[in-house]
Amino acid sequence: MTHLLKQSVKLALIQLACTADKAHNLSHARIKVLEATRAGAKIVVLPECFNSPYGTKYFSQYAEQLLPSPPTEEQSPTFHALSQLAKEGECYLVGGSIPEREGSGQDEKLYNTNLTFGPGGELLASHRKMHLFDIDIPGKIQFKESEVLTAGKRITMVELPEYGKIAIAICYDVRFPELAMIAARKGAFLLLYPGAFNLTTGELHWELQARARAMDNQVYVGLCSPARDMEAEYNAWGHSIVVGPNAEVLGALDEKEGVLVKELIKGRIEEVRKGIPIYTQRRFDVYPDVSEGL
Numbered sequence: 001m002t003h004l005l006k007q008s009v010k011l012a013l014i015q016l017a018c019t020a021d022k023a024h025n026l027s028h029a030r031i032k033v034l035e036a037t038r039a040g041a042k043i044v045v046l047p048e049c050f051n052s053p054y055g056t057k058y059f060s061q062y063a064e065q066l067l068p069s070p071p072t073e074e075q076s077p078t079f080h081a082l083s084q085l086a087k088e089g090e091c092y093l094v095g096g097s098i099p100e101r102e103g104s105g106q107d108e109k110l111y112n113t114n115l116t117f118g119p120g121g122e123l124l125a126s127h128r129k130m131h132l133f134d135i136d137i138p139g140k141i142q143f144k145e146s147e148v149l150t151a152g153k154r155i156t157m158v159e160l161p162e163y164g165k166i167a168i169a170i171c172y173d174v175r176f177p178e179l180a181m182i183a184a185r186k187g188a189f190l191l192l193y194p195g196a197f198n199l200t201t202g203e204l205h206w207e208l209q210a211r212a213r214a215m216d217n218q219v220y221v222g223l224c225s226p227a228r229d230m231e232a233e234y235n236a237w238g239h240s241i242v243v244g245p246n247a248e249v250l251g252a253l254d255e256k257e258g259v260l261v262k263e264l265i266k267g268r269i270e271e272v273r274k275g276i277p278i279y280t281q282r283r284f285d286v287y288p289d290v291s292e293g294l
């Protein structure tokens with residue numbers, strides 16, 4: 001029997017204490033990633049906007065140029081730091097996200113972009129957040145990424161030769177089940193979302209979204225947040241979480257900085273799908289398969 005996850009693997013989520021000092025964030029991320037790889041993690045994830053404050057007024061200030069790829073050290077210090085770190089830790093490094101600048105002047109565009117590197121330091125994928133975080137809950141939170149950011153247009157999947165396919169999206173992207181379903185139907189064993197939910201929606205929806213995406217698709221899901229900083233303008237929810245294919249919480253952090261390492265088990269997805277066979281019971285004769293044609 002072929003398995004979606006070819007061999008068991010340890011996944012680490014780094015719930016980083018992010019500051020306004022990019023150089024500090026990069027060196028601190030290195031310490032935490034290497035802590036995770038020493039614990040045996042082979043897939044390591046950083047949070048959304050892990051090397052800058054999260055806020056529309058900061059994106060331009062912290063943005064780096066990623067194209068043409070590879071960028072120079074000056075264009076993107078983060079690209080080079082992450083590439084080097086993946087190599088040093090001999091891991092797949094899902095580098096959270098950073099603000100990306102493309103073009104200049106009138107043509108300038110900013111994106112919220114993930115870079116994912118392989119153990120040789122090679123860039124494997126780049127995901128631009130597809131669904132921008134525009135919400136308005138009166139008296140609680142207003143946020144409008146689309147004031148400054150442009151949305152990405154591509155679903156991102158990466159083949160890890162030893163393990164299988166993973167899918168990467170960013171934070172608010174998790175609220176769109178179509179994205180997760182397309183990735184799962186295309187063979188992903190793991191959906192990863194660097195994210196930074198807030199104190200209003202975090203409690204109600206963060207764990208629920210992670211478990212829902214896992215339950216609907218019978219795959220592993222990981223959501224990786226920055227640590228909460230009550231001095232910052234945006235207070236991240238924290239609670240980075242790993243969920244198994246039966247929607248079971250395999251592990252979760254509180255709001256403080258931490259490293260969560262969990263083993264994903266070969267054969268578990270197939271076991272869950274055999275027990276509750278929704279994966280093969282869908283009625284694509286009645287409603288469309290969202291992954292069809294993509």
Ligand SMILES: NC(=O)CCC(=O)C(=O)O
Pocket residue numbers: 048133170171172173175195196197198201202205
């Ligand atoms: N950074 C984000 O996309 C935040 C998403 C969020 O908080 C939500 O409730 O969704």
